[in-house]
Amino acid sequence: MTPGTPEATDTRAAHETRETPEATDVRATREGTEAPEARETPRTPSRATRRRGRALVDAIHDAVLRETTENGVARLTMEGVARRAGTAKTSLYRRWSTPEDILMEALHGAYPQEEPSPGADDLRGDLVAALMLFHGLMEQEPLGPVMLSCVAEASYRPEFNERLWREVYEPRGGRFTATVLRYYADRGGVDPARVTPVTIDVGEAMMVKYTLDRLEPPSPAYVERIVDEVLLPALGRDPR
């Protein structure tokens, strides 16, 4: 207990007074250092309680997602995530070795696993519902922006793209209009020959393009227009 230490902040004082073998000279260095002060990322203050296990991991997942929406995948750093989560870098490195590992895990957990459940005999209604499911995904904070950023990153990093498919998309289903199209094709509501890679993709393609251009998902009315003006005609069921 070296006496005479400035009382500083309570928590810090505890560390300042720790005794090391070569206490004297080392402490001299330490007293010279100033408080680091304001950084870029919001610093979550050290809390009274200390989180462990799931609670901590959840907080970190949340932090990595928010970091990504604000800075993008490419600018993710361990320090940033730690700062945002209000934890120590050490706790991150204990479980993961890169920020992207954390992101993948967070995405896997946050990605919704609902599938569209076509029913009745309402092709149009089921298509709209399927696209609205996709819509909900892109609209929901922070998942929507994060997914956009991931798509962006994936566009010039094949390994990242692969990982995204393997660790997020595929394990989580994520077939939207495809489910509906196959359902009706099997039951004669749609000509199976019309269910092609092109027609399967066109609904989501329109949603993605719209969102990339305007930086926000289309309105529900626009989603219906996609179905009426493109999807149904492509299925040979032009409403006009």
Place this chain on the structure above:
Amino acid sequence: MTPGTPEATDTRAAHETRETPEATDVRATREGTEAPEARETPRTPSRATRRRGRALVDAIHDAVLRETTENGVARLTMEGVARRAGTAKTSLYRRWSTPEDILMEALHGAYPQEEPSPGADDLRGDLVAALMLFHGLMEQEPLGPVMLSCVAEASYRPEFNERLWREVYEPRGGRFTATVLRYYADRGGVDPARVTPVTIDVGEAMMVKYTLDRLEPPSPAYVERIVDEVLLPALGRDPR
């Protein structure tokens, strides 16, 4: 053959021996420094000739585009561009203040300004031609990958997105199927009521989605399928 190898130091030697007012001590420091050795970015060797004006700017434009294809917009740095262009940071700061400024200028210059020129009376052929124009854009190195990376960056940076539209897309035309659709709508080949934001966008949307998913543009055959299976039906001209 690798640039930056020790014996390439001839040019540097000239600077080592330069005489400064306080020559002695300053040079002492310098002699202590080692050659920087291999960096991340390919270092273009200092050439015999010294480029100026357009030639230099062109080289820098080229460098920024290649940097972007490899690292993405988010990881652009002045040092990286300078290294790649084989020039000095000083020369960059003389003209631009951020790597993105350079990128915008390079894109503006590199973006093709052709417009589809619909002719004859061949709606299908003109649509395919228009999409193939777009296809050529995405396929051509380094423009395609760069545009993808820009789309990615734009997805979480509204100012960047705005700038892209203002400084690249809009001044360079870049209407593809839209031009064709309006042409035929004016001449009765297509019902004007069918030319909507949705139908105008769907061709490009499919191209973009395909490229984002697979990291390469679709084949010409696939482009034709887009026209046959989606675009024409949406225009009320289902080939079946």
Place this chain on the structure above:
DNA sequence: ACTTTAAGATACGGCACCGTTGCTTAGAAA
């Protein structure tokens, strides 16, 4: 109550990039 485990705080050397400065020198203009 005591022990074990995991979270947290702090520091460290290293590195890449920042934006700037002082200077040399090649190329173009006079």
Place this chain on the structure above:
DNA sequence: TTTCTAAGCAACGGTGCCGTATCTTAAAGT
């Protein structure tokens, strides 16, 4: 040729992140 302009080189102090190490301490397990 000489003069002027712009390109190039090297260095600087500063910052942010890297990955690791050391030590303290709260929380969970016994």
